[in-house]
Structures are given as C-alpha cells and as structure tokens.
Amino acid sequence: MLLLLPLLLCLLFPPSTILSLNQEGLYLYQLKVSLDDPDSSLSSWNDRDDTPCHWTHVKCDSVTRSVNSLDLSNTNIAGPLPVSLLCRLRNLSYLSFSNNSINSTLPSEISMCRSLIHLDLSQNLLTGTLPHTLAELPNLQYLDLTGNNFSGDIPDSFARFEKLEVLSLVSNLLDGTCSLVGLIPDSLGKLKKLRDLDLALNNLFGSIPSSLTALTSVYQIELYNNSLSGELPLGMSNLTSLRLLDASMNQLSGTIPEELCGLPLESLNLYENRFEGELPESIANSPGLYELRLFGNRLTGKLPKNLGKYSPLRWVDVSHNQLSGELPATLCDKGELEELLMIYNSFSGELPATLGACQSLSRIRLGFNRFSGDVPAGIWGLPHDGWKTSWSFQVVITSLVGRCLRAIVNLAQLGTLDLHNNELSGELPERLRSFKKLNEMNLANNSFKGKIPEEIGSLSVLNYLDLSQNKFSGKVPSGLQNLKLNQLNLSYNRLSGNLPPLFAKDMYRNSFLGNPALCGDIKGLCDGRDEAKAAGYVWLLRTIFIVAALVFFIGVVWFYFKYRNFKMAQRAIDKSKWTLMSFHKLGFSENEILDCLDEDNVIGSGSSGKVYKVVLSNGEAVAVKKLWGGTKKEIGCVDIERGQIQDGAFDAEVETLGKIRHKNIVKLWCCCITRDCKLLVYEYMQNGSLGDLLHSCKGGLLDWPTRFKIAVDAADGLSYLHHDCVPPIVHRDVKSNNILLDVDFGARVADFGVAKVVDAIGKGAKSMSVIAGSCGYIAPEYAYTLRVNEKSDIYSFGVVILELVTGRLPVDPEFGEKDLVKWTCTILDQKGVDHVLDPKLDSCFKEEICKVLNIGLLCTSPLPINRPSMRRVVKMLQEVGTENLSKSVKKDGKLSPYYYYDDTSDQGSLA
Template sequence: MFLLFLLIVGLFSPSKSDELQILLDLKSQLEKSNTSVFSSWTSRNSVCNFTGVVCNSNGLVKEINLPQQQLVGVLPFHSICGLQSLERMDFGKNSLHGILTDDLKNCTRLQVLDLGCNFFSGEVPELSLLRNLSFLNLNNSGFSGKFPWKSLENLTKLGFLSLGDNPFDSSPFPEEILKLHRLFWLYLTNSSITGKIPGGIENLTQLENLELSDNQLSGEIPLEIVKLKKLWQLEVYNNSLTGKIPVGFGNLTSLVNFDASQNRLEGDLSELRFLNNLASLHLFENQFSGEIPQEFGDFKNLVKLSLYTNKLTGSVPQKIGSWADFNYIDVSENFLTGQIPPDMCKNGKMTDLLLLQNKFTGNIPDSYSNCKSLTRLRVNNNSLSGVVPSGIWSLPNLSIIDLTTNQFEGSVTVDIGNAKSLAQLFLSDNLFSGELPYTISHASSLVSIQLSSNRFSGPIPSDICRLKKLNSLNLNENMFSGSIPDSIGSCVSLSNINFAQNLLSGEIPDSFGSLPSLNSLNISTNRLSGEIPVSLSHLKLSLLDLSNNYLVGPVPDSLNIPAFRDGFAGNPGLCIRNDENSQRCLSSSGKSHHIVRKFLWCFVAAILVLLISLAYYLIVKLKQSNLESPLKQNSWRMKSFRVLSFTEREITDAIKPENFIGRGGSGNVYKVVLANGKELAVKHIWPSKSTDQKSYRSSSAMITSRTFRSREYEAEVATLSAVRHVNVVKLYSSITSEDSNLLVYEYLPNGSLWDRLHTCHKIKMGWEVRYAIAVGAAKGLEYLHHGCDRPVVHRDVKSSNILLDEEWKPRIADFGLAKIVQAADGGDWTHVIAGTHGYIAPEYGYTYKVNEKSDVYSFGVVLMELVTGNKPIEAKFGENKDIVNWVSSKMRSEEGLVDVVDSTISEDQKADAFNVLRIAIRCTARNPAHRPSMRMVVQMLEEAEPCLLTNIVVDKEGVRSANSKA
C-alpha cells in the first residue's frame, strides 16, 4: 500500500528532468540576448547549478533571479509556472517584451514577482490567485490599459507594491490598496491616478515609503496622513495639490525625504520644524509664504534643500548645513533677506549655492573660498556687496559664477586662471574695478564672459583668445582702454562681441574679419579711429554697431544695408556711397573731378537712350517669361538677418521651374547658386491672393493665411532669425512684395533624412551615423524648446524637415512656420491643425492646444524611423496603423523587438539601436505628461552613446563609420 502511495505521488509530482526541460525552454526563448548568463544552463548540469537559479531542499527550483542581464525575448509563463515550487521570479531591468498571460495565475506559490523596467505590453491580467505574493514590482514595465485594481484585495500578504511609470488608464486612487495592511512600500508615481488622496490612507500604518508623484491628484494632503508614523519617504511632486501642510505633520518624525514640489500648496512651513531627521526637502514651485523655520539650522542630517519659486520671506537659518555633508541649497526666486549662511560647505561636499532673485545683503562669506566641491555659484539679483573672497575665482570644479546685479566691488584676482572648469563668468551690473587679469586666458573652459556695467579699466588681455571655446565676450559699459588686440581674430568660436561704451582707441583690427562664427559686433561709443576694415564684409552679422567713434572714410559697400545703417551714426568722417540721405563720399581734387563728373553725366545721358530702348524690349520678353515664372514682377523689400553676399534680384530671378528642388509645408523650395558659387535654399511662401482669408492644403498642414506683409509676420520672422544653433538651419533674409514672400536659407547639400532613409536617394547608414543625426536633431529641438527667450514649438517635426550638411550633421528646418503664418492672421496658432500624418501626436484628437510635448512625440517617430528604417506609414502596418502601433504590436509578438531593428545595422550594434528605440517609445507615450522633455531626451540619448565613437566616412556603399577609437 505504501509503495502504491509513493507511485501515485511520483506520477503527480514534477520531476527534475521536467524542470530541466522548462529551464532549457526558457533559455531558448531568450537566446537572442547578449549575455553569458546562460553558459551554465546545459543538460550536463543540474538545474541547481544554473546561474541565477536557487533550489529548495528537495532539489526543485525555488527561485529564478536574472535581473539586469540584458535579456531580450518573450517569457514563456505557461512553462515557467510549471515549476511548482517556484517562489521567486525576478526578471527586472531587462529588455523583455510580449504580454503577461493568464498562465501566470498558475504560479500560485509565488511570493516575489519582479518584472519591472522591461518592455511588456497590453493589460495586466487578473492577479487574485497569487495570494502568496509579498513583493510585486511592475514598475516601468510597459503595461497599459485598465489595471485590475480589484484583484489586489486578495493579495493581503503584499508588503511591497510598485506599479508606477506605466501608461495605465486614468482612475481614482484605488480603494483596494487601502485594505493591504502589510504594505510598507507603495510606488504609484506616474500611473494616471486622479482625484484626491483618500483619508483611508491612514489604514496603511506600516508604510515606510509612499510615492504618488507625476499624477493628476488634486485637493489637499489629507489630515489622516499624519498617522503614518513609520514614513521615511513621502513624494507627491508634480500634481495639483492645494491647501496647507496638514496640522500634525510634524509628528512624522521618521521622515527623511519629503518632496511636494510643483504643486499649488500654500501657507507656512511651521509644521516641518519638528522633522529633525530630514535629509532632503523639496518644496519648489509652490506658493508657500512666511519664514523658513529656524529649526532647520539644527537638522543634523539635512543635505538637500530646494525651496525655489515660492513667496518665502525672512532670513535663511545661519546654522543651516553646518552639521552634515551638505550638498546643495536652492532658495531662488523668493523674497528672502539677511545674509548667506556661512557653514554650508563646512564638510567640503557642497555642489550648488543658488540664491538668485532674492533680497540678500552682506557679502559672500570667506568660508566658501575653499569650497572645492562647488560647481555652481549663483547669487545674482540680490543686494550683496563687498569684495568677493579671492579663493572663489579659482575653485577647480566651479562651472558658473553668476554675481550679476549686486553691489560687489574689488577686482577679479589673478588666480582665476586656475578655474579649469569655469564655463560662464557673469559679473554684470556691479562695482567691480581694476584690470582684467591676463590669467583669465588660462581658464580654458570659458564659454561666456559677461562683465557689462562695471568699472573695469586697463587693456583687454592680449591673449584672451587662448580661450578656444569662448562664444560670447561682453565688456560694454566699463573703462577699458588701449587698442583692441589684433589677436582677437584667433577667437574662432566667438559669436558675440560687445565692447561698447569704453575708452578703447586705435583702429578696428582687420583680424575681426577672420572670425568665422561672429554674429554680433558692437564696439560703439569708444575712441576708435581709422577706416572700417573691408574684412568685416566677410562676416555673417545680424548686428553691427560702430556708432559714436572717430571713424573716417567710406563704408564698405557690402555693409551698406538698412539693417546696419544706424550703426555708422556719430562718425562725422564716415561717408556712404550713393546715399542721398547720408554724407556722400567726395574726392579732395575738386575741380578736375567736377570736369570728370560732367563728362560722366553726358556719357550717362547717351547710355540712357540705349537703355530705354533695351528696357522696352526686355519688358516684352519678361511678360512672356512671367507666364512660366511663379513670381510676379513687383517691387521687392529685403530684410537681412546676416551679412549678405547677394541682392534680392539675384534671388527673385532664380525662382523658376528649373531650380525647383522640393515642396515644404507652406511653399515650394528652390536652389539658388550665386555668381560667387555660394548655394542657397529659397522658400517661396504660397501667396495670399486677397486680404480675405483663404486656405491652402499641403501634405504637411492646413495653413490659414492672409497677406504676409503684416507687422506680426515681420516680427515673427525676426524672432526666428535670432535663433542661433548649430543644429537649426540658418535664415539669411526675407524678401517680400505685395503678393509673395521669400525666405532665404542656407543650402544643405545632402538633402533630408527622409530622402536618405526612404527614397531612391537612400543610402546605407551605419548606426553611429544614425545615432549622431538623432543626437544633433534632438539638441536642435532642445534649443528651440529651452534655449530661446520663449519656447518655439516646431509642430511639424519629421524626417523630411531634418536636413543634412556635407558632413551629415543635422539641421532642424521649416520650424514654426504654421505658427508664423497664423500669427499674421491674428489668431491663436495653437488652434490650427498642423503636422504630418504619422507624426501627429494623439492629443490632436481631443485638443488643439498642443505644446512642446507634441514635438517630442513627433521626434519619437523620427527615432523609430532611424532604428527600423521604416516610414511612419506603411501598408505592412495594417489599416489605420502607423509605426508607433506597429512597434507596439511587435512587442506583443513572438518575433520580438530585436527583429524591428533595420537589417542593415550590424549585429553588434543592434543593442545600441535598441536602447534608442526604448527612448522612442517613451517619446511616443499616448499621454503627453508621460513623455520626457527634449532636455531629458538629449540626456537619455547621450547616455545611450554607442560603445565606439567613430568618424563618418562616405564611400560608394553609403555613409559608414571608420577610424574607431575607444
């Protein structure tokens, strides 16, 4: 009888051979992974010797622990759950995809399930049968749709629950969670939770960590939260919470990290004065008022304090940061007074001292002169005074010194040459004096020097152009004297020079003409003499101001344009040729020249007769040619934004069918080759035929316009012309008439990214080239969103609007045009449907009030093009499907995402391409709030840099990479 019992048990018990086969099946599903973790998973070994596998005392599989192993593939849950003793399944932080099937319900012994940080898709299935779960992590795993909150009621053993960073359907705070009394960790950040935080949160008395950030929570922080005495971390940032910090909040004395930033909270901070275990406090971008509690100065663990953009008053506690390894303080944009606390860098760990836009007084304490860990010092826009401690100028890790708009005095000391990390030196609007030390040229990382409105004197350091990264040099409104160093011509990166209102003398250096990047030159109101160097004609300037000096002689013809006319005023000795309204250039040999002039007039009169006859003939011919030309022969008005080497006639004459090269969202594009060989691209904006509103439909947008001569249009073009970034196409000028408008851009010889990926002009591109294009284009968009005075929303980001120069570096083109046209119409441009099918963000379906996140979505589509080689819309995707849907469906298929990568990308680089695809998926999240900013996209792309940096080479096979270096 006993033997029969053993036989029956054996029949229904899993054998070790069965478990071996299950694990080998798992290995086969993940065989495309770039990992060596499965090298021990062979039939010759016991499963208990498999890497990542733990067995129980009976030799059966108890745990599978394979986190962060670069796994790619689909998990076979139906077979894994055949491991009937399995208690732990950890596949977190890999690249797994597919759907979470109902087979998971057979893993009834599971206590730990970690699938976080993967690329699963679809909905999370019913979980109610997993009653033994104590740990459930699905954070950032890709699941979407409606989450089965109801099933959590049965998981009463749960202590750890992390479901955040998934695009679930919106739902109120799930009441089912309030029944999980064992929870000590609850992470629901960025999971589409709406409504109020329920008072029933008090039931979760074991909670140590509560994170509800990046949702749509509203209302007040519930009073009941003060009963969670074990909380050491509470994060509710980036919601719409209102009201005050609850009374009794000070009872949460275990709290170490508290972040309620980016809400609408108000009131004072008095309840926080009892939280003496706080290490990190972030309450920025709220509406708090009152004083910072003095008790903060006694908090011995406080290392991070960020309270910027509130309405706080009073002083910062003077003992703050003097106990622990204080890291940073940012209390900018408040109404704080008093002095800077002296001991925040006492332990030498402080990185950021940010106090800008307050009312601080006194000086910078001497204690910071030895704060070698400091990377940012920004105390601008206060009432600080005194001499800056000399050691501050030479701090080795400091990247920015911003002391603008205070009352500092004294000089910049010679040890500034030791500041090897200093990139930005902003000292404008103070009382600094003395000479600028020559050693400043040793601070090799300097990009921008702003010293305006001080009392600096003496010469400009002659070797300042040793600063090869220097982009902006503003020394205006000081007392600098002597001549401008001729060596200035070696400042190859300079784009902005402002030496106005000083005591500079001598001649304008001819070497100015050697500055390839110079865009703005202002040396007005000095004592400069001599003639204007002809070499300035070589520059591509948007601003030139030489006024109020002692310059003489003729203004070079190429500089004699309306945009620069005021920049020559106040120089009595200057003359302008052929200008009735300005002093005309006359020779000193009067009489003989007068005779010559009379002869010339007679000669001109004779020539006029011939010209009139010729003109009549040409008019007849032009009428005939106008039948084929897209332009009418009208008077033209040209507005230049850089120094030009062409006239409007050269441009308008070239707008003809044989020069047509493409069609953009608002007009045709023509290639113009000037007489000097320079190539330009000219966009002929489709004309408005009347002052009545008229619609034009293109492949890119529905654009509504009136005449383009409106002041709003001119102002908008001027705004776009001020955009200066290496990854944004250059706009040289606009040329307008009564019925047409031309925009003159730089010409990019390698066409668009669309051409190189999808048309008959496509070429084979290695991954490094595609990656470099992605990063460059992202940086261009980042500049438009974050680097301009006001954000520029492109609204038609696509691969055909990413142009490539001769070195395959990308330029964002055609940006903001729909906005420009709509602005001319006087309407709200955000209410115009713009964009291209396949790139348009889904929020267009329910609102026209789009923002930068719509550009992020479109850029995510471009990233998918680069990784997959597919167009945004293709027949193989299926009816009413685009590349975003297709990639999502592939995540649910057996093929796996690895098969989505373009087959022309080499096998050893597909993992790098896959990392960029992960970023693309984040960019194309359906909810705009879940998409990263372009600044974050750039950061993520830089972190996804390929293992090898290479140079780009073009050969018969296309664009590839060569000369690899580690």
C-alpha cells in the first residue's frame, strides 16, 4: 500500500505540484477540488505555490507557518463538508463555512479536529441529527450551527464540553418526544463557561430546566419562538453575568420573578407569552437596561414608578396587557428613549410633561387607554432635528379632552395623525404644508369646528382623510380634488354649498352623508329644498332603518337558535362516524372541532368546500377546511376530475403532508374523515393571506422591510419543498393568496400537497389533463406542454415578488391583454423603474427594492432554463438583505434580531 502512495500522488497532482506545494497545501488544494465554487472564490489557491499561507481565506501561524485559520464564509461554495481533509490540518483552530450551501450531514469524524476553538457552520443546508462526538473537541469555545435543518434532540453529550462559551442552534428543526424538561437537556447546566446560549427558532417545548440557572458565566440566553411552557425556573438570581434574556413568543406563564428583575439586565424580551401579575419594582434599578418588551401578556398593576430613572431606556413596549395607573415621569430621564408603545391597556391620568422634552423620542403609541388632559406641547414638536428625514413619525392617542394645539404643525416628519374618538375641539390650523410625509389623517368623532383648511389639498402623499362626526362648516375645499385618496369621509358635519365636480358622483355618496345643506348631483343630497325639509327626511329614513334593523335582528336571532339546535342534534348522531388522523401532539379532540362547524364561524368558501375558524377551549384557534364529498374521486376531500389520481393515493399524500416540518409551511394538525366528507385542521394565521392584505385598503401596513421578510420566508418554504423533501414536492399553485401571514407577518406557504397533488412517485414532470394554477401566475411553457416542475413554481413565485414590489394585481384591466410580468417589462422599457415601484413604499429603500425586482424578473424568465433554482433564489434574497441586517441592533458585538411590533387592528392607523 505504501508503494502505491507515490503513484497515487502523481496521478492526482502534476510532478511540479508535488515538488512545490507543502503537505497542508495539498490537503487544501484537494479540498478546493472537492467543492463546487461557482464564484471562483478559491481561484487564488494555486498548486504552483510552495505554501498556502498567502491564499485568500487562509491564515497561518507566524512561527510554525502551519495553517491555523480557514474562513470560507459568504463564498457561495457548495458540497459536503470535507471533514477528512480539514482534520488533517493539525493546528487548525478557527473554521468557518458560514452562509454557503454546504449540504449532507455533519460527520461524527469532526471530533478528530482536536485543535478547533471556533466552529461556525451557520446558514447552510446541513441535515440529520447533531453528532454527539462534537463534545469530544477539548478546546472548542464557539459553536454556531444556526439556520440549518438539523433534527432530533440535543445530545446529552453536550454537557461534556469543557470550554464552550457560545452555543447557537437557532432556526433548525430540533424536535423529539416531550419529557418534563422538554427538549432542552437538563445537562446543559453543566457548561460552566458558556457565555451565549442560543436555542431560538426551533420546535422546543416543555418547561425551561432549572439546571440552566447554574450557568453563572452566561451573558445571553435566547429561547424565542419555540413552544416552551410553564413558569420561569427558580434560582435565576444565580445568573450573575446575565445581561440579555429573550424568551419571547412561547407559552410561558406565571409571574415575572423578582430575582430575575433584580439582575443588572440590559435587554429583557418576554413578549407574546402568558405572564400575569405585576412587573417587579426592582427592574427600574437596572443601570444598563435599554430594551424592555413585554407586549402581548396579561400583566396587571402599575409600571415601576422609577422606570427609566437609572436606566438608559431606548425601546419600551408593554402594549396589549392590563396595566393601569399613570405613566412614570422618569421614562426619558437618561435622554435615550426612542420608542414608547403602550396601546391597549388601562393607563389613566395626564401624560407626563417630561415626554414632551424627550429629544430622542421618535415613535409613541398610547391609544386605547384612559388618558385625560392635554397632550404635552413638546410632543407636537417630535421628532427633533437629530433624526434622519427618512423616518416617519406616528402619533396615536385616545381618550383626551382639550383644544387642538397649533404646535401640531411642527410635526414635519409626521406620517400618521390619528386623534379619533376624543373630545378635542377648536379649529384646525391653517399652516398644514409642513406635513410633507402625512399619508393618514383621522380626526373623526371629535368636536372640531370652523372651515376645513384649503391647504389639506396640498398634502401630496395623503391617501386617507377622515373628518367625520365633527362640527366643520362651510364648503368642501376644492383642493381635495388634487389628492389621490383611498378613503375620504366628511360625513355628519355641518358642511354646505355645492360639491366640487370630482366628488359629485354617486361613488362618493357615503363620504358626505349627514350634511343636510350640502348639494350635488348625488341622489340623497340637497336638491334645492330647504335645509329643514332635508333634515326631516333624513330623520325619517333613520327611524325606518332602525325599526327595520331591529325586526331583522330579532328574526336572525330566532333563526340562529333554531338552526343551532338542529345542527347540534344532527352532530350528536354523526360524531361516532368520524375517524381522527393526527400528525402532531394534539390538545383537542375531534368533538371539539365538530361542535364549532357553524356557519357563523365560516371565514372562507370555494369550489372545494368551506374554511372555518375554530376557537378551542384553551383559547387557541385553528383553521378547519371542510371539503365536499360526492361521486367524484377524492384526494383528501378535494375533487379530482377524470380519475387522474386513484382513491388509494389519499393515505400516502396525507402521510407525506403530515411529515413536513418547516417554519415557513402551514402546519397540518390532523385530518378527520367520514364516508361523505373530510376535514383538514391547520394552524390559524391571524393576518390572512398576503394577497388579501396587499391588495386591500390595509396594504399600507406592509412597508418594505415587512414585504422583504415575507418574500424571504415564502422562498425558504418553497426551497424546502423543492430541495429537502423526499420525494420533492411541486406546489403548482404558488400565488399571493396561498401565502398566509401570522400575527408578526411571518409567511407560511399553504394549499399544497393534498389540495394540489402532483406526481410524487415518477422521476419527471407530469403532464396534466386539467389546468393547474391561477390566472396571471401560470408559466408560459405550461400552455403548450402541460408539464409542471419546480421551474413552474419559480415562475409563479417571481410573479409574487412583482406583486410585492409594484403593489399591483397579477392581472388587471389596466394592463389590457398583458399580465403583470409583461406590463412590468413594458413599463421598465418605456418609462423607467420609478413608474413600476409601489408609490406607498419609502424611497429610502429604492436600491434594495430594485435588486428584489431584478430577482423577480429573473424568476419570470420566459425560458425555464434561465430561471434560478429556489435554493438560489433564497441565497440571492439573503444577499440583498445583508444591508438591512447591518443596520440591526448589535448586542455584545454580535448581530442579533431586532423585532418591530405593530398592531394591525388599530382602526386604520398605519405604522
């Protein structure tokens, strides 16, 4: 064997290579050959050199000249991890393959790299279980496996790490059976030197083990976006080095411990859990606390009276709780407060005058509380000159009594002015031209009087104007005709005279109701008769309407109870016929689902059946899709015509769908089956579909960062279907209406596999005898081949990108015979990119939006061969997002996620 080695080396490398390049260089050169390098990132690795120490991405020890660092992050390389070659570099202490396409599993032989101190394999395509041999690396201090597809449990052997300081397993598919401590091993508490524990974005559940309180060196713990439950463990006062804790978006309960708040915390994120009780006073004593996000819990009582007195508070969000009392006057004592969000609580009293003097404040939301008195004058001057002009400022304040402050015109950066449902009075100021960025003004249901200022017509970006139910008088300003309003409501005032010509149309009738002296060609407005007669006629109509509505209501209630009794009796007979097939651990039974399938709970309906929202006894909601039965052949309650798919394929298809585990694909909880019908139970998505939200009057809620996040999430889900499922799944109906949004606008791909069945057994695309897809999303080759594959999905996803960028529908009468793809290409050629982009998007993101537009055009290339794979689409979007990530908040020198919270139900207010 030893005699064959020289011959083998001669075959692999030319004689000149063997004579010039040293042994470590040979190993690295062989590593280069084994990897796919489409960007030629390793082009400097030359076999004619004598040493690899001058190659890019390689560093050597200055004394021994042996390789001690290899950093191949962000090089776009692909292929299996060449552990056998890497571990031959005996002095290799730093190894990073971050943000590439390294695939396959992580070999257990990684334990042979005995000198490793820093190992970063984050943002790759690694699969399988975590190798237990990782703990055999005696010097390892930093381990980052974020953003892969590892599954199974965290090995118990991880407790044997001797020097580990940073452990990050964020955004994997870690799962397993649930024990008392869930999937967080109790043994992790033995890692005494651990400084950073990051287990976020996994499928962990169960309680947080008390053993973690033994991590006396830990600086940061991140457990957000799991399914952890129970109370925070006792003994958290032992975590003397802890500064950043993020356990948000779980199901944690109980009170927030006093011993936790007594630590010198800098960032505390416990939002979207089930915490109750009061926030301990000791949190106000933390000298470094800059971030406090507790929204979406059940907290009660008052905020600590000294909150902000000793802490450099920057972001405070306690919205959607049951807090009460007055706001602490010390919130901005350190002069760094930027965001103050407290909507949907029971706060009362006057707003502290100190908020008006807070020079750093840029965003304040105090709506849906019980405040009284005047708004401090200084608030109307925010944001101050120190802020970038690209920021928009929002004020939403309710339950106030007082006069309109003329200082409001100092709000040069104001984007939304929402003061509806108050008792404000006085006249509006004339100087409104300073509102250059105002796109929404809602002053409804107050006591404003006088004329509507003509200068409102000069607010070029204003698209929402509601001045209804006030005491405005005089004529409707003609300048309002200059605006492009999506919503106009001047009803129930004291306006008079003739309407401007643009508004004298029946389509604007509801915008001017309740102004008896207002005249125009609209039926129901003044037609020359006196004001008293018109007012009497309106009163008569109101009386008739109220009586009719009352009779109708009584009839509906009577019918409802009769119908409900009938359905309950019918269900009592039929319940025994249902069979439940579950794919996850369920906290409900089929009876609880069946009891809620009333017409009152229908949230959608189509040719295949109806969709119901079912609120379970534990307070959580699910979506139930009831699919019709009949004489046609069925696949999971979906009618498939002409016998394309056999009845026996149902079990196989449901089993495949039930095995899918990905954070960007809607979760299928279970399937309920009878002879005549079948029910599919999915997770409930609070914000509905992207299509409904993007193309409705609520489209303003989707700013560019939110739209970009939706695009990345959806691309991740489709990439998983195409590249990580065995066999691969082709969606066949990718569209904005099949991308659903959760409460944080996280995107999930829906309606695939069962509802849109493809050939999962054959090795190629399959010709279809019926049309698959939706108008405007169908790839052009489908018209003449009737074949669908991954390239068809990529084209449809490209159309979704164009929708996000342009804000337009995939087909529109305005396009004529063109669809959105052809319209976009035509407008780009004729008028330029500015006429394509959605005008609601902030121009400061124009460069990033244009890059995403190019990705959409690449995906919608007429030739399938020119479209990138979905895995490549994900990488391109991630590259565009790098600039956004660089602006995120940094914690302890490490990039960490920054969460932006808003409330979509804030009665028309835009964040």
